[in-house]
Amino acid sequence: MSKKLSSVIEESLLSSTSHGIPNIIRSDKLAIRLMWIFFTVVSTGLCSYMIVQSIMNYFSFETTSKIQIHTEKSSILPAITICNSNFFTSEYSAQFIKNFTNDIKSNSNYFNYDQYYKLFQIVTSSEELLSQSYKFGDSFEKLILNCKLITVDCTNREYWNYYYHQLYGNCYQINTKKENLIRVSRTGWNNALKIILNISVADGLEFLYPSVGAYIMIHNQTTSPLSTDAFAVSPGLDTNIAISKQFKSSLPKPYSNCDGDTSDPNVFNSKLFNLITSRNISYNQKLCMDVCFQDFIIQECKCYHADFPFFSDEFIKPCYSDEDYECMNSKIENDSKDTSILNDICEPQCPLECNSMSYKIFYSFNDFIKEKNNEDINNFYNFTGTNRRQMKNELMSLFFYYETLSYEEIKEKESIDLVGLLSNIGGIAGLFLGISFLSLVEIIEIAFQIVYFYTKSTKVDDTSE
Template sequence: MAKVEDLPENHITSNTKKDNSSIQSEAIDAEIPVEDISTKDKKRLKEVLVDIAMSTSVHGIANIVSATKTYTRLLWLILLLLAMVGYVFQLSQIHNTFSTAQKSTMMDIRFGVQDFPGVTFCNLNPIKKSFLSEMSMDMQLFLLISEAMMRVYSRPIDVDIEGSSNFQFLENFKKHGFNTEGWDVLSYIPTDPLQTRDIFIKSEISQMNRSVVERVGHSIDDMLLHCSFNSMICNSSLFTPITNTRYGNCYTLKTDDLVTTVPGPPYGLSMILDLETYEYVSPSSSGNGMKLVIHEPGSYPFVEEHGVNVGPGRTSIGLNRIEIQRLTPPHGNCEYHNDYVDRYGIEYSKMACEQLCQVTLTEDICGCIPTIVSIDASIITSNSKVCATLDIPCAILVRQAQVKGDLHCPCTNPCLENVYTKTISSHSWPRQKYLIQEIIPLICEDTERAQKVLHITGYTCDDFLLRDDLPEAAVRPFEDNFVKLDVYFEDLNYEHVEEADAYDVYQYLSDIGGATGLFVGASVLSLVEVVQVIVEVIKYAVNRLTKK
């Protein structure tokens, strides 16, 4: 038997495990071509890939590799390709559904203590008759002129547009990309008598100093005879004065600390208001009453757009709150606008944003402040030039371009908004006896009001309180003069409406997984096999580069 030491040396070496560098060195010594070793590496990579293909969890690949006949391999290859086509198509449908950002709306009823909303009211008469003589001649004209005469003043004006310097704003429209050729600007001047009157009154009030408006209009100290909230007595200090360009003085309830814990009229806001109808200027003030708007606390009260008319008598307004919660992009288009109060002093609302934007656009294009908006323009600009008669068409054109989207205003819906539905009921109030025994004494509690009673009726407060033989004519000036208003929550339940993703990322991934399993039988763990293939290919490439 041959001994170990008698065997050839190269035989011993061939049975010893060596690294790639040793193999290459011995190949050179033994005069073995390097190409043969490269072929051996290729064979090794192929064997690794075949092993992975045979053990992969992806359906069809193992059948292609293991097939012994060409037509079988071809059949499985076609089936795999068809499955991949279906898989890609299904993925595209899933992605399209996800990218459209569909949303659904959910509604439920919740219960809790209610924050009281903002309540703003204005007397329908902007200027007291006793201060009319202090107004400008134009203001007196439009407060006193009849509607019949207004129709005469509202006839179309014959103006040469091309030669008039008043229509230079058309050039500013051109700078914003508008083709103004053929525009009939004069057709935008209002011809309706009532609308024309309102525009001129708003223009005059807009040019008045705020302190003057407060002095010549109806003050809350004169109007508010009685006030209670949650069955507790309140006074005029609970209200903040604001100026409206159509109604002059308006007053907003301060609701910072006001909450309702019990539903019903006794636990809401109750007021008795003296409309001071004897101070009304006719015919501009064609009816008695007040304008009332219910709005979110801290938001700007749009009295003209959202307000309701409340006539003399007793009016009850039952409220129900709807809380709306919207989605941010990509499924929604709302924004929180947390900096709005710091910038403008009011809570964000879409209408406030649109009107402030309209003020800015009108100032840029027309060079003046529009009077066709309700919001106080001083919130956003210090310009005091109000749009005059021939500027009104420009302001209206700006508004129409804004509504159409030709002049962009980046105003989105708020992400959280409260809407109040109202149930309004009213009846005649007060009866004459109640007026004499209850309302007149309220007026007479204040010395200045007591003097007004004597001036208006010719009778003193003592006459009303002590005499039983006063004629009916004594109280006639107070007919249709008082409003009793009750604003309250009908229920502490409120409706919560919330937008939700109809197709969220979890459903998106689940559908992708379902499609992947359906067409190719893969799972998340199949990704490990893909990584393994990539690693093997990289190792092969590195070896090839090293050998070169």
């Protein structure tokens, strides 16, 4: 029986498309047979090693990046949020503060930060005052003196949205209304969106502030300004802000750390993700992580940190008392030493987006109003005596423009996909052993022949009995 089985296996191996084993069997000389055995073993070893390497490379999920430069004929300007850096600026603020100034003692020998924060705490800790908080800051007509893009006069309120910032108060956003989006078809300073701001404060408020200025945030139309780092601008300057944009598309896990399409509010189900998407805000992980840490501060200290995004329909006071600061600072210090809050609590609730648009900002400064200009403006408006103004300390000019209408697109692609893996394995196997996919069928045939042989033998034995 064993001879018959050996004959069946030998016949199948001799008809194999691989080159090594049939030649070993056919060789009638020992030296030639040993040569075929040696090279077959070496080739099998190299083939196995390289196939294992290909499989390991496939499961390392490496990617290659493809960078393309796209040139647009016209492009939508990003959304721009502009805030006076000071919360109290209006006549209403001046009148309100008169009632408290004498009762608030400052411990500062330099600037009146203590008074400012105590007044800010009074407003933001009262639900009634907070509901009227827009009265303490700049009106649109006062802050935005002029706005123009070539021939488009955007001083009109229809181009702007009001935005309340938890730290700066009244802010105004341009290019967030879908029906009035500003597009540009030319680049450079001459084709800039030009805005002149009046960042002065009402008489009687000068004692609160060491200086005045504005904070600018540049972001997508649907992105919260709180997810964008603000940059400060000082008065008396022409500030040229050159913008370029970059789009990045990454592959989701396991190829990268990103988690898929975060633009779909139904893809992920976590408290923080749902909170952000329910506000019709474009999601990003940075915003989510900041909201998470804010939530932790609120739970532990019963107040919110003014420097972190705060989304809540409940009335919660800001952290401004000594006890609040002590609690808040201890949590921040602990977080800097132990990242378990971000890693264990926040990150599981905050998926990383795969697609993102970012803006690169370069800005430079020139003098906007010199002393001679200041005198000319005062003389023109007949500002004399106590009415004489220091325009250099109150006005600023902003120029927003695209540096180029070309933008950089970075796309990730898997280095080895399934087709590539199969091609590598097939090429290696064919190179070293001369086998192909059909050679695997031959192994199945041999196994079938063995099973068939034993099955037939068993039936013969049963019949003979």
